[in-house]
Amino acid sequence: xxxxxxxxxxxxxGSKETLKDRLELVLAYDRAKIAPGKVDALRExxxxxxxxxxxxxxxxxxxxxxxxxxxxxxNIPLEKEGAPxxx
Amino acid sequence: MNAKVIVVTSGKGGVGKTxxxxxxxxxxxxxGEKVAVIDVDVGLRNLDVVMGLESRVVxxxxxxxxxxxxxxxxxxxDKRVENLYLLPxxxxxxxxxxxxxxxxxxxxxxxxxxxxxxxxxxxxxxxESGFRTAAAPAQGALVVVNPEVSSVRDADRIIGLLEAQQxxxxxxxxxxxxxxxxxxxxxxxxxxVLEILGVKPIGIIPEDxxxxxxxxxxxxxxxGQSVAGQAFMATARRLRGEDLAFPKLEEDRGFMAVLRRLFxxx
Ligand SMILES: Nc1ncnc2c1ncn2[C@@H]1O[C@H](COP(=O)(O)OP(=O)(O)OP(=O)(O)O)[C@@H](O)[C@H]1O
Ligand SMILES: [Mg+2]
Numbered sequence: 001x002x003x004x005x006x007x008x009x010x011x012x013x014g015s016k017e018t019l020k021d022r023l024e025l026v027l028a029y030d031r032a033k034i035a036p037g038k039v040d041a042l043r044e045x046x047x048x049x050x051x052x053x054x055x056x057x058x059x060x061x062x063x064x065x066x067x068x069x070x071x072x073x074x075n076i077p078l079e080k081e082g083a084p085x086x087x
Numbered sequence: 088m089n090a091k092v093i094v095v096t097s098g099k100g101g102v103g104k105t106x107x108x109x110x111x112x113x114x115x116x117x118x119g120e121k122v123a124v125i126d127v128d129v130g131l132r133n134l135d136v137v138m139g140l141e142s143r144v145v146x147x148x149x150x151x152x153x154x155x156x157x158x159x160x161x162x163x164x165d166k167r168v169e170n171l172y173l174l175p176x177x178x179x180x181x182x183x184x185x186x187x188x189x190x191x192x193x194x195x196x197x198x199x200x201x202x203x204x205x206x207x208x209x210x211x212x213x214x215e216s217g218f219r220t221a222a223a224p225a226q227g228a229l230v231v232v233n234p235e236v237s238s239v240r241d242a243d244r245i246i247g248l249l250e251a252q253q254x255x256x257x258x259x260x261x262x263x264x265x266x267x268x269x270x271x272x273x274x275x276x277x278x279x280v281l282e283i284l285g286v287k288p289i290g291i292i293p294e295d296x297x298x299x300x301x302x303x304x305x306x307x308x309x310x311g312q313s314v315a316g317q318a319f320m321a322t323a324r325r326l327r328g329e330d331l332a333f334p335k336l337e338e339d340r341g342f343m344a345v346l347r348r349l350f351x352x353x
Binding site: 022029033035039040041 | 139141142143144146147163178179199200219299302303304307
C-alpha cells in the first residue's frame with residue numbers, strides 16, 4: 001500500500017519497491033510454470049491438514065524463492081508437552 | 088457504444104492496450120456495469136499484473152477452453168470494485184492453443200449465461216492470428232493510438248482489418264498525448280489524428296507518470312485522481328453514451344500535481 005509519504009514522493013521507498021516485490025514473485029511462478037493462486041490453495045489445504053494433527057497456532061507455510069527455484073517452506077512447531085492432537 | 092463485446096487493439100505494440108483495457112474495465116464497473124476483462128496475449132500475459140490480480144490466478148482462458156475448469160472458476164473477482172472480473176491468459180502455452188471459434192463460444196457464454204454487460208478483450212500486438220482471435224467475438228473496437236507516425240499508420244491498417252471483420256463500432260483512444268508538445272507544434276493533435284484517420288476519438292489520455300506508478304502498485308489509474316485516471320474515467324462515460332466534452336489537457340507536473348497526489352489519492 002502506498003503511504004501518504006510515498007504519494008508525495010518524499011519517501012525513498014516509492015512504488016518501485018512494491019513493483020520489485022510483485023515482479024520477483026510473479027517471475028518465480030512464471031519460471032516454475034505454476035499459477036500463484038494454485039499454490040495459495042495448496043497452502044491452505046496443507047495448513048488445514050497440519051492443524052488436524054498438530055492443533056498449534058504457530059504453523060505457517062510460505063512460498064520462498066531460493067535462487068531460481070521456488071519452494072513451499074513449512075514451519076510446524078511441535079508441542080513441547082507432547083500433547084496428542086485431536087484426531 | 089452499443090457493442091457488448093469490445094476488442095482493445097492497436098497494431099503497433101506498447102501503445103497502451105493493456106493499460107486502456109484495465110482502466111476502461113474498472114471505469115465501466117465503477118459506473119455500474121458487470122464487466123469481464125479478458126487477456127488474449129497467450130504466453131505473454133500482463134493484464135493480471137496491471138490490474139494487480141496476479142497472485143490470485145488459478146486457472147486461465149486455455150484451461151477453460153480445454154475443459155480443465157468451468158468458466159466461473161477461471162474468473163477472478165476484483166475485490167476493489169463491484170462486478171469486475173478478470174479472465175487471465177495462459178502464461179505457459181502459445182497462441183495456437185486458442186482457436187477463434189472456441190473463444191467466441193466462451194465469450195458468448197459470458198454474455199448469455201453469466202449476464203455480463205460488457206466484455207473487454209485485450210488484444211496482443213500485431214495483425215496476425217493473436218489479433219484475429221481477439222477480434223473474433225467482438226462487435227466493437229477501441230483502437231489505441233499514440234500521436235506519432237508508426238502508431239497512426241498501424242491504427243489505419245487495423246481499422247481496415249476490423250471493418251473487413253464486420254466490426255461496425257470502431258472508436259479511437261488517443262493515448263500518451265503531450266499537451267506541451269502539441270502546443271509547440273511538435274506533436275500531432277487530436278484534430279490532426281481525426282483528420283488523418285477519419286475516426287473520432289472517444290478518449291484522449293495524456294502522458295502521465297501516474298500511469299507508471301499505478302502500474303507499479305497494481306492499481307489502475309481510474310481508482311485514483313491522476314489526470315490520466317480522470318481521462319480514462321471520462322472515456323468510460325463516453326463509451327456509455329454520455330456526451331462529455333474533452334477538457335483542455337495540462338501536463339500533470341508542478342504544484343497542482345503535488346496537491347492532487349496529496350489530497351486525491353494516487
Ligand atoms: N498515458 C500514459 N502515460 C504514461 N505511460 C503510459 C501511458 N499509457 C501507457 N503507458 C506505459 O506504456 C507502456 C506500454 O503500455 P501497455 O502495456 O498498456 O501497452 P500495450 O499496447 O498493451 O503493449 P503490448 O503491445 O506489448 O501488449 C507501459 O509501461 C505503460 O505504463
Ligand atoms: Mg498489452
